[in-house]
Amino acid sequence: MVARFAARRALIxxxxxxxxxxxxxxxxxxxxxxxxxxxxxxxxxxxxRQETREVLGLDTAPAARFVxxxxxxxxxxxxxxxxxxxxxxxxxxxxxxxxGALAAATxxxxxxxALGGGFVAGLRPGSRTDRAITTVSIALDSVPDFxxxxxxxxxxxxxxxxxxxxxxxxxxxxxxxxPRFLVLPLVVMVARVSAPLVRLVRAGVIDQVGAPYVVQAxxxxxxxxxxxxxxxxxxxxxxxxxxxxxxxxSLISGVLVVEAVFAVPGVSTTxxxxxxxxxxxxxxxxxxxxxxxxxxxxxxIDLAGQRMVPRRLRx
Amino acid sequence: MTHRIALDRRTLLGTGAGGLAALALAGCGSGTTxxxxxSFTAVFQGAGASETIDPQLAAATFIxxxxxxxxxxxxFEIDSTMRPLPRLATTAxxxxxxxxxxxxxxxxxxHDGTAFTxxxxxxxxxxxxxxxxxxxxxxxxxxxxxxxxxxxRVVEPRTVEIATxxxxxxxxxxxxxxxxxxxxxxxxxxxxxxxxxxxFRSFQPGRSLRMTRYEDHxxxxxxxxxxxxxxxxxxxxxSAVRSGQADFxxxxxxxxxxxxxxxxxxDTQARKNSGLLFFAMKTDRxxxxxxxxxxxxxxxxxxxxxxxxxxxxxxxxxxxxxxRGYQYYADDxxxxxxxxxxxxxxxxxxxxxxxxxxxxxxxxxxxxxxxxTLVSRQLAEHGVRARVRVGSQDTYYTDALxxxxxxxxxxxxxxxxxxxxxxxxxxSEKNYTKWTDPEFDRLYDQAQGTRTEDGRAAVYxxxxxxxxxxxxxxxxxTTPWNTAFSTAYDNLPDGxxxxxxxxxxxxxxx
Numbered sequence: 001m002v003a004r005f006a007a008r009r010a011l012i013x014x015x016x017x018x019x020x021x022x023x024x025x026x027x028x029x030x031x032x033x034x035x036x037x038x039x040x041x042x043x044x045x046x047x048x049r050q051e052t053r054e055v056l057g058l059d060t061a062p063a064a065r066f067v068x069x070x071x072x073x074x075x076x077x078x079x080x081x082x083x084x085x086x087x088x089x090x091x092x093x094x095x096x097x098x099x100g101a102l103a104a105a106t107x108x109x110x111x112x113x114a115l116g117g118g119f120v121a122g123l124r125p126g127s128r129t130d131r132a133i134t135t136v137s138i139a140l141d142s143v144p145d146f147x148x149x150x151x152x153x154x155x156x157x158x159x160x161x162x163x164x165x166x167x168x169x170x171x172x173x174x175x176x177x178x179p180r181f182l183v184l185p186l187v188v189m190v191a192r193v194s195a196p197l198v199r200l201v202r203a204g205v206i207d208q209v210g211a212p213y214v215v216q217a218x219x220x221x222x223x224x225x226x227x228x229x230x231x232x233x234x235x236x237x238x239x240x241x242x243x244x245x246x247x248x249x250s251l252i253s254g255v256l257v258v259e260a261v262f263a264v265p266g267v268s269t270t271x272x273x274x275x276x277x278x279x280x281x282x283x284x285x286x287x288x289x290x291x292x293x294x295x296x297x298x299x300x301i302d303l304a305g306q307r308m309v310p311r312r313l314r315x
Numbered sequence: 316m317t318h319r320i321a322l323d324r325r326t327l328l329g330t331g332a333g334g335l336a337a338l339a340l341a342g343c344g345s346g347t348t349x350x351x352x353x354s355f356t357a358v359f360q361g362a363g364a365s366e367t368i369d370p371q372l373a374a375a376t377f378i379x380x381x382x383x384x385x386x387x388x389x390x391f392e393i394d395s396t397m398r399p400l401p402r403l404a405t406t407a408x409x410x411x412x413x414x415x416x417x418x419x420x421x422x423x424x425x426h427d428g429t430a431f432t433x434x435x436x437x438x439x440x441x442x443x444x445x446x447x448x449x450x451x452x453x454x455x456x457x458x459x460x461x462x463x464x465x466x467x468r469v470v471e472p473r474t475v476e477i478a479t480x481x482x483x484x485x486x487x488x489x490x491x492x493x494x495x496x497x498x499x500x501x502x503x504x505x506x507x508x509x510x511x512x513x514x515f516r517s518f519q520p521g522r523s524l525r526m527t528r529y530e531d532h533x534x535x536x537x538x539x540x541x542x543x544x545x546x547x548x549x550x551x552x553x554s555a556v557r558s559g560q561a562d563f564x565x566x567x568x569x570x571x572x573x574x575x576x577x578x579x580x581x582d583t584q585a586r587k588n589s590g591l592l593f594f595a596m597k598t599d600r601x602x603x604x605x606x607x608x609x610x611x612x613x614x615x616x617x618x619x620x621x622x623x624x625x626x627x628x629x630x631x632x633x634x635x636x637x638x639r640g641y642q643y644y645a646d647d648x649x650x651x652x653x654x655x656x657x658x659x660x661x662x663x664x665x666x667x668x669x670x671x672x673x674x675x676x677x678x679x680x681x682x683x684x685x686x687x688t689l690v691s692r693q694l695a696e697h698g699v700r701a702r703v704r705v706g707s708q709d710t711y712y713t714d715a716l717x718x719x720x721x722x723x724x725x726x727x728x729x730x731x732x733x734x735x736x737x738x739x740x741x742x743s744e745k746n747y748t749k750w751t752d753p754e755f756d757r758l759y760d761q762a763q764g765t766r767t768e769d770g771r772a773a774v775y776x777x778x779x780x781x782x783x784x785x786x787x788x789x790x791x792x793t794t795p796w797n798t799a800f801s802t803a804y805d806n807l808p809d810g811x812x813x814x815x816x817x818x819x820x821x822x823x824x825x
Contacts, residue, residue, distance in 0.1 A: 032706070168561055
């Protein structure tokens with residue numbers, strides 16, 4: 001059953017990636033100008049721009065370029081960056097590692113916070129604890145990331161000097177030796193993604209606690225912890241799992257505001273930069289990796305959701 | 316030195332967000348006591364993947380320029396009045412007709428210990444004029460196109476003769492342009508080797524360049540032992556200098572500068588006359604092919620109001636003559652001022668009614684869209700319809716060459732002759748006003764063949780007069796360049812962008 005499910009998801013996933021790449025490439029062609037236009041400065045001539053176009057291979061038809069790129073990508077070669085002349089894999093590895101590390105750390109913090117907060121609030125709806133948790137999560141959900149980030153930098157880094165303000169001039173090695181650098185970006189990211197999840201888990205729990213089968217089970221004397229772990233928990237979490245999957249995607253593709261405010265060299269800065277440079281090999285390379293990760297994460301989440309509440313698969 | 320036109324091509328969050336950050340940060344008076352150590356970090360607007368430290372390619376952004384000037388030296392650089400300043404060349408003597416120059420070279424050494432010679436000069440010129448090596452074209456290829464390499468030669472190790480195909484009494488100025496720094500034998504090794512005041516240590520595009528002091532620099536070893544030039548977005552630059560993570564932050568918004576001004580341990584500078592803002596009327600198509608319509612435009616726009624509103628007061632009104640304060644500026648021409656009556660009279664004389672045109676704009680510099688909208692409103696009051704079209708900011712300066720009837724832009728400081736040759740000759744590549752005037756071309760050639768500076772100044776003055784009377788450029792304001800830095804250091808850079816002493820930290824001391 002699981003194997004068939006996985007095989008089907010893999011097939012659908014592959015198709016999704018192809019559609020995604022075609023769509024992204026076609027869209028990137030709609031942008032005004034090409035890489036040669038962007039690379040030319042106020043000092044260079046139209047003849048030089050044409051030469052650049054030939055050097056980069058932009059004088060061949062877009063469809064042919066795309067097919068060639070896909071052919072190479074299938075063998076693991078993501079091409080060469082138009083803007084840097086370096087292999088795309090080299091250009092995108094660093095940002096992917098940085099964003100990946102931040103995403104992993106965020107998820108590690110996110111899951112206990114969202115589950116804990118959601119359960120505590122949902123088991124005693126209307127209580128003081130519930131109101132406090134709900135208020136905080138709604139507040140964090142409504143404050144724009146940018147304001148939250150700037151406010152945190154202002155208080156914690158600039159006024160009280162507890163934490164470093166940015167990653168400016170810092171090596172990756174230094175960040176690992178001194179994890180204080182990660183605190184502020186992580187706080188913003190966790191606040192960003194956990195707030196809506198807490199509310200979803202809470203809603204799921206409330207829903208299940210009042211469900212007739214739970215009431216009946218309670219009457220029959222099923223112990224409370226068993227009720228929580230075996231029955232309420234899995235059912236209440238199923239809707240939140242879907243949302244967690246979406247959160248994973250948005251984390252791996254980076255959080256632009258966090259990257260800009262803290263000068264983190266992550267994926268979204270790189271992608272935005274590549275779009276500005278009309279650097280299609282880098283754009284496609286990043287989209288390919290992000291797309292694959294998103295599809296794998298979502299499939300795993302679906303699988304987990306199905307394990308928790310098996311009837312969902314048949315539905 | 317020109318393409319500094321694209322001053323703020325990229326700011327991820329735009330000025331609105333920057334203002335918000337400044338607002339949130341305002342009112343914090345607590346600075347730190349800062350101590351100067353010999354490790355210095357300067358933070359500039361980054362350009363991501365396209366950052367480069369190849370001195371022939373470095374150009375698209377200021378961060379490239381700042382980085383390469385610490386690793387490499389040029390034969391000449393320009394000072395803040397745009398006059399050439401000898402660097403690796405010590406003297407330059409032209410022959411009688413200005414087609415052959417003899418340059419004496421400085422006694423300098425490369426970072427690997429070998430001597431700098433005339434071979435390095437000719438090798439670099441050959442590189443610039445040769446075939447493009449990678450994705451980026453060489454920036455100096457067109458400004459140095461008049462150099463005749465076959466007739467140029469090394470006379471002795473430290474004397475070199477450079478020949479040109481036509482009289483060129485401005486050659487030192489051309490040899491100071493962007494992308495002309497000398498690389499060893501005209502080649503880049505695996506590890507950058509320059510003659511500059513700092514040695515290469517590591518470089519990550521979009522992140523940082525780290526350098527260490529070069530003890531044997533011909534202009535004296537820097538006091539600093541380590542120098543890092545780092546990329547960051549506006550908000551991060553502001554936080555970094557404020558928290559002490561950076562010692563110098565470049566390119567701040569006026570609001571950010573005002574905010575940092577009150578912080579103890581931090582000084583700020585607004586270097587005037589650093590950005591030159593223009594509207595460009597395309598003189599080859601209606602309605603601006605009519606001289607009187609162009610003259611009317613120069614009088615109908617209200618520059619005072621534009622500076623006050625669109626630039627939030629951070630700028631000075633300018634008067635359609637390029638290069639106030641620079642060599643060859645014409646300071647005796649009557650400034651164009653807001654005079655709608657005369658402007659409307661000119662339009663009537665031209666028989667133009669219901670004038671309307673497209674104004675192509677993009678958020679490529681602070682206040683640009685605001686300025687475009689305001690100009691459109693100002694003109695509407697006089698019955699002129701300027702339709703603002705917002706273009707792509709990534710390719711704006713390429714698009715502006717062909718699209719729209721009126722466009723806008725920002726030029727960095729650059730020598731007046733270079734402004735003429737790159738934007739206003741019938742053969743100019745960056746002819747934003749589509750200006751083709753045989754008389755103007757002839758005057759330019761005449762100036763290049765004129766031996767004395769006074770003689771050239773007289774010819775350039777004539778060219779300024781033509782443009783001031785009927786040209787397509789409206790130079791409406793100059794803007795300051797805002798920086799912030801730690802008060803623990805002295806001798807921080809003081810020049811306008813593109814000048815020798817701009818973004819240069821080799822003279823920094825405690």
